[in-house]
Amino acid sequence: MSSELSSAPTPLECxxxxxxxxxxxxxxxxxxxxxxxLAPGERLALMGTSGAGKTTLLNILGLLDRPSEGKVLVEGVDAWSLSPAKRAELRNRRIGFVFQFYHLLPELSALENAILPAMILFKGSEFRRRRSEFETKAREMLVRFGLQDRLGHRPGQLSGGEQQRVAIARALLLDPPxxxxxxxxxxxxxxxxxTVLEILLDEQKERGVSLLLVTHDERLAKRCERVLFMEDGLIQADSSAPIPT
Ligand SMILES: Nc1ncnc2c1ncn2[C@@H]1O[C@H](COP(=O)(O)OP(=O)(O)O)[C@@H](O)[C@H]1O
Ligand SMILES: [Mg+2]
Incomplete structure (x- = not known):
């Protein structure tokens, strides 16, 4: 069993x-x-003062921004050595991203926003053929998240918490690890x-996905298996690191 575990590729590293x-x-x-x-199935918190570089790092790990130097490995694949199209596909299939400010498309309904990753990944005829499958999946999530009466609402007609629940459904649509x-x-x-946090943590546990979460909330950090602290553009301490003797 342990050999099987150790052969699983590290989901995300830099x-x-x-x-x-x-x-x-x-x-x-x-x-x-x-x-x-980030280890398989792990819940990892990243903390640090404002301006420390957390968002910059997450954008790089999420393949949204290219590092000036260094490597990002997604399941062992050197993501920034791929072509832009291959990297976009890797990001879309393997990484779900939830932003502080939701970033939903204002012209689309909640349901349409939630199926956007499939629209981008499959394009044209395959998307049209499978659209109802993705809509069913997105609808099930949105209902589970308490948005059954908001499926046709646009982001401007939703509260912040509702928008973030739509964004979580969008991030999970393609079952990223x-x-x-x-x-x-x-x-x-x-x-x-x-409420939003419980939804996120429940989904993480249920699916066994690896979660990297930036937070300022100590109580939330305590519910993570490991906490990293960032200061002035460097990771300072790892709570899982062995205590020096
Ligand atoms: N596009 C940019 N151009 C110039 N400076 C930036 C840019 N993005 C971030 N910074 C700077 O990098 C530092 C870290 O920002 P950020 O990663 O957002 O920190 P955190 O998320 O930890 O609060 C800040 O000083 C910020 O002003
Ligand atoms: Mg930030």
């Missing part, structure tokens, strides 16, 4: 990740060589945030 941004005629380096990995969430409740009041 080494030597640097990212700098041009600011005027200077370069601002935000990540200074980050190394981390990796889920990345950047302060998913950071923009919600406490009660609403807790």
């Amino acid at each position: 080494t030597g990740v640097r990212r700098s941004f041009p600011v005027g005629d200077r370069k601002l380096e935000v990540l200074h060589g980050v190394q981390m990995s 990796i889920l990345i969430a950047d302060e998913p409740t950071g923009n919600l009041d406490r009660g609403t945030g807790e």
